[in-house]
Amino acid sequence: MTITPETRAEAERLFAALRAAGAVPVEADVLQPAETLLDLYGEDIRARAYVTQDPLRGEMVLRPDFTVPVVQAHMQGGAEPARYCYMGEVFRKQDHLGPRANEYLQVGFEVFDRDAIAADAEVFALFSRLLQGLGLRPLTGDIGILLAAIEGLTTNPRRKAALRRHVWRPRRFRALLDRFAGRAAMPPERAALLERLKSNDIAGLLEEAGPPIGLRSADEVAERAQALLEDADTPPIAAPEAALLYDLIGLAAPAEAALLHMRGIQPLMPAIAGAVDRFAARLEALRRHGIDTATLPFEASHGRTTLEYYDGFVFSFHGMAEDAPPVASGGRYDALTAILGAGRSIPAVGGIIRPARVAALKGAEA
Secondary structure: OOOOHHHHHHHHHHHHHHHHOOOEEOOOOOEEEHHHHHHHHOHHHHHHOOEEEEOOOEEEEEOOOOHHHHHHHHHOOOOOOEEEEEEEEEEOOOOOOOOOOOEEEEEEEEEEOOOHHHHHHHHHHHHHHHOOOOOOEEEEEEHHHHHHHHHOOOOOHHHHHHHHHOOOOHHHHHHHHHHHOOOOOOOHHHHHHHHHHHHOOHHHHHHHHOOOOOOOOHHHHHHHHHHHHHHHOOOOOOHHHHHHHHHHHOOEEEHHHHHHHHHHHHHHOHHHHHHHHHHHHHHHHHHHOOOOOOOOEEEOOOOOOOOOOOOOEEEEEEOOOOOOOEEEEEEEOHHHHHHHOOOOOOOEEEEEEOHHHHHHHHHHHO
């Protein structure tokens, strides 16, 4: 990849600003262990990662982002609170030619701090200042509110787990919610399969099918068949509950108006109370940084197609065109620190800026 002088200059400017904000510069190896990291990124990044085989180190991946290796290094003994910054290339396959490069320069900032609300506001306000004057539109969201709403549904743990797992895949999530709420007709193939499972012994069906083909054992197939039967007997999610969740995933409004809306549905959906309180506290912290939360765009579903380790506040900055790719993005990933912390965790939030896009915007203005 050829990095233009303009892109390099922007990267250096941003990197210097992050250091001035108190971040310690860190690096991450270009080759990372694939087995440890790929499961943490989610389906999209796994499909786009460059994976190779090393005879001594096993399966390796070209660095698809910095956050996971930075978190991994911090959780092995970093002090807290901590602020890190980095600058370097990341690598992701693209399925078509266009403005998205498969290798590009990234500048990032990661904050590990027990005061999660203050850290969220700090990172967003810092990025907002660094990108000021470029005519970008910010967009915010909160995955934590959606996860809390799912956890509060009156249904069995298996259905909640399925919705949590697919919250990152909006189409699949909507299809599951439609089915669990009784709004979607059961496909004939599924109905026929369930009828057969109900009228026959599962062990007998497995024996009739002959030798197993594929990676699943007979016990795993039997367990899945039993789960299908139990799911078929599970009552649908009550219509009022489902309606509130449909309303929430479609919520798009200025942040202050969104808060009023969520306060209005909170008595009917008490599980979101804590997440909404955190949202309100974050808006207050953002106002202290000079952010106009009365006009700050908020979408409850924002971030659902990005990295799967985000579990709270998410944000991005885009050009004014409707389909413009993000110039910067980030979010909170508390659960990731617990996964990599071997029993230890700390609230964490961060974000990245793509200096090539900053340079392009400045070039367009010249």
